[in-house]
Amino acid sequence: MGDRVVGDTADIRRRLDEVGYLVDEGTASALFLALSLGRPLLLEGEPGVGKTTAAKALARALDTPLIRLQCYEGLTVGEALYEWNHQRQLLAIRLAESRQDRLRDADLFTAEFLQERPILRAVRHDGPVPPVLLIDEIDRADDEFEALLFEFLGESAITIPELGTFTAKRPPIVVLTSNRSRDLHDALRRRCLYHWIDFPSPERTVEILRRSVPAANEPLIRSAAEFVGRVRGYDLDKAPGMAEAIDWVSALSALGATELVREDVVRTLSAVAKTPDDRETITGALDQLVGGARGATA
CATH class of the missing domain: 3.40.50.300 (P-loop containing nucleotide triphosphate hydrolases)
Known part of the structure; x- marks a missing residue:
């Protein structure tokens, strides 16, 4: 290169x-x-x-x-x-004293005693x-x-x-x-x-999820990407990033989910909502979010 x-x-x-x-x-x-x-x-x-x-x-x-x-x-x-290695400096002082050598302060601040x-x-x-x-x-x-x-x-x-x-x-x-x-x-x-850096576009989110969670099927990935994108539009303490999206799709896939359904979303919501207030906000809009996500990818 x-x-x-x-x-x-x-x-x-x-x-x-x-x-x-x-x-x-x-x-x-x-x-x-x-x-x-x-x-x-x-x-x-x-x-x-x-x-x-x-x-x-x-x-x-x-x-x-x-x-x-x-x-x-x-x-x-x-x-x-950087930092000075005080332990080695102290050992150097004691060694010099045992040999009755003269050790100047300047001798203690050399590259030998430097910690990167x-x-x-x-x-x-x-x-x-x-x-x-x-x-x-x-x-x-x-x-x-x-x-x-x-x-x-x-x-x-x-x-x-x-x-x-x-x-x-x-x-x-x-x-x-x-x-x-x-x-x-x-x-x-x-x-x-x-x-x-903005949150990734829906298309790039789908591609990232495909690579990160290869066990998940396409309908689940697309619905989850749409769901996460819609959730970010709410007033949340912590909007879900890609790490949360990947964890969530991984959790859904581990449960055997092949599409987005309300029951599975509730069971795995801890991967998306990171505060009690966010969980309450998302839960309150869950039917609309799930329906919108599935409808947008149908």
Whole structure:
């Protein structure tokens, strides 16, 4: 594939399709541009639209390692960028004391005592193809953490005060995801390409379900896809994404269902409704949803 460039948008779609990830034209174009321009890509969208899966599939498609940083409130430099191995430093101090050697503080802050965390690991990766670095759910981290990323996102580099600046030989392929639980800093957005991922179209939903649940028959898949699409139009706490749709069709298929009927939907609704309020909302409209889904695919 070369250093990091794929042929074109069609090529990236083909590669992703080969690893089981069906992507629309917009997402394929965003991934292609991120690869071609060497820019980080910020993916936003509702939970369950496949943002994280896109990064995982990209790593498989390019046959390169996936390095994942899961963000959360309170995430620190020591967990995301690098950390000093305090245990080894302490052992070095004790060994120097036993030998009556003089150990300066500077001697304790060398590469020997450095522990790589995901971002530094991506910068120092020495493989023939740069890794995919997934910075997942960046909106869950604190505002202050975003500022720690500016140098890395803009220059593919990390500065460690005691050692200097590490710059990637081949800039890693960086994918950030956000569920928009809070606004991200403008400075972070400026350093990234941007793409919003929608829920897949009904046609693509059907194709994804075909591949993911091969035991399910066609009428069940089409009705389930229509049902899930209609459910997303309701005011829910958590609209069902593709993961929920796949789990639901898998559950229906495990029960031996070959078409969508009310009784089976009730028995498997826990795969779709993730809160008591959502279950109540869907149950209240169940006859209309089941009838509409079956009618639309008849």
